[in-house]
Amino acid sequence: MKFVDEFRNAQLGRALAGEILAELQPGRHYKVMEVCGGHTHSIYKYGIDDLLPDNVELVHGPGCPVCVIPMGRVDDGIAVARHEGVIFTCFGDMLRVPGSEYTLLDAKAQGADVRMVYSPLDALRIARENPDREVVFFAIGFETTAPSTALTLKRAKTENVANFSCVCNHVTIVPPLRALLESPDLRLDGFIGPGHVCTVVGARPFEFIPLDYGRPVVISGFEPLDILQSIHMILRQLSAGRCEVENQYTRVVPREGNLNALRVMSEVFELRPHFEWRGLGFISQSALKLSDAYADFDAERRFDVPGVRVADPKACQCGEVLKGVIKPWECKVFGTACTPEHAIGTCMVSPEGACAAYYNFGRFARERTAV
Numbered sequence: 001m002k003f004v005d006e007f008r009n010a011q012l013g014r015a016l017a018g019e020i021l022a023e024l025q026p027g028r029h030y031k032v033m034e035v036c037g038g039h040t041h042s043i044y045k046y047g048i049d050d051l052l053p054d055n056v057e058l059v060h061g062p063g064c065p066v067c068v069i070p071m072g073r074v075d076d077g078i079a080v081a082r083h084e085g086v087i088f089t090c091f092g093d094m095l096r097v098p099g100s101e102y103t104l105l106d107a108k109a110q111g112a113d114v115r116m117v118y119s120p121l122d123a124l125r126i127a128r129e130n131p132d133r134e135v136v137f138f139a140i141g142f143e144t145t146a147p148s149t150a151l152t153l154k155r156a157k158t159e160n161v162a163n164f165s166c167v168c169n170h171v172t173i174v175p176p177l178r179a180l181l182e183s184p185d186l187r188l189d190g191f192i193g194p195g196h197v198c199t200v201v202g203a204r205p206f207e208f209i210p211l212d213y214g215r216p217v218v219i220s221g222f223e224p225l226d227i228l229q230s231i232h233m234i235l236r237q238l239s240a241g242r243c244e245v246e247n248q249y250t251r252v253v254p255r256e257g258n259l260n261a262l263r264v265m266s267e268v269f270e271l272r273p274h275f276e277w278r279g280l281g282f283i284s285q286s287a288l289k290l291s292d293a294y295a296d297f298d299a300e301r302r303f304d305v306p307g308v309r310v311a312d313p314k315a316c317q318c319g320e321v322l323k324g325v326i327k328p329w330e331c332k333v334f335g336t337a338c339t340p341e342h343a344i345g346t347c348m349v350s351p352e353g354a355c356a357a358y359y360n361f362g363r364f365a366r367e368r369t370a371v
């Protein structure tokens with residue numbers, strides 16, 4: 001398949017691994033963060049880290065949309081789902097994210113009408129088909145998925161679908177990255193930039209990383225050779241003493257992003273003053289809410305939601321995993337009390353979560369064997 005097979009060529013992968021080795025300075029340890037959960041998934045699915053020298057360490061970032069949803073927001077969703085007459089819709093991953101007591105799947109088992117959808121447009125269709133019910137879409141994701149929610153809301157407004165509304169949990173990637181770079185816990189040498197987000201926002205929003213923090217960023221695709229080439233480009237910048245935003249994913253990411261998507265987002269959404277991130281706490285201006293022009297479609301204004309902050313369970317170390325401070329297998333409950341079937345934390349729920357990636361692709365067995 002074009003743009004897939006040629007980016008999975010094992011021979012080219014080994015050649016790139018050799019070029020990576022040639023860029024390394026003796027005695028130096030390199031820490032590179034892949035921001036996006038999609039990269040984490042590819043890295044472990046294809047064993048990319050096995051091709052890297054021991055002194056090139058990949059650190060997993062906060063870019064998995066499901067992983068960053070705090071317990072309180074899940075509780076808010078469950079509270080809305082339990083309202084009489086509500087059909088509550090969300091993506092499949094969201095169903096298994098633990099709230100303080102229950103998941104949305106538990107709420108469904110207890111009688112709430114919770115349905116999985118593949119897109120917000122599916123939720124809008126359900127609203128049209130059920131004019132006597134209130135249909136709510138639980139929107140999650142970074143700038144990658146926010147445009148599809150925005151377009152759906154625009155359509156709902158144009159068609160005057162009055163029984164449709166949205167709990168907006170869309171988040172933005174730059175503020176948590178800035179928070180991580182300010183963190184004294186973490187020393188990073190460079191970033192593999194989030195290719196999917198950049199298809200919408202472009203490369204420009206990441207220029208603060210080299211300018212303010214002196215770290216290179218390479219926006220990367222998601223196939224194995226994309227990621228290996230991006231690591232090579234980061235190391236090449238470091239060995240040449242350069243520091244800039246480069247775009248490895250030129251076949252998809254335009255430098256200015258998708259201007260139509262950005263325009264629709266700015267029409268439908270506005271920034272929240274602050275938003276709680278799972279394990280990272282409150283981060284200013286890091287999430288979106290519906291603008292006043294779309295207030296009628298805002299489920300948080302239409303329904304009572306508890307809006308209560310809930311502390312993560314003591315055993316859960318998702319925050320440290322999301323900040324790249326620990327590896328998933330270093331969490332005390334990894335693979336024992338916390339598994340994909342019975343997740344305690346969010347990083348074990350979505351395939352893009354670092355814990356699920358380690359668990360599903362054999363890291364669990366390998367790390368335990370090594371111990």
Ligand code: SF4
Pocket residue numbers: 315316317318319321328331332333334335338339343344345346347348349355
């Ligand atoms: S193993 Fe479970 S609780 Fe621990 S960090 Fe991963 S998802 Fe969170």
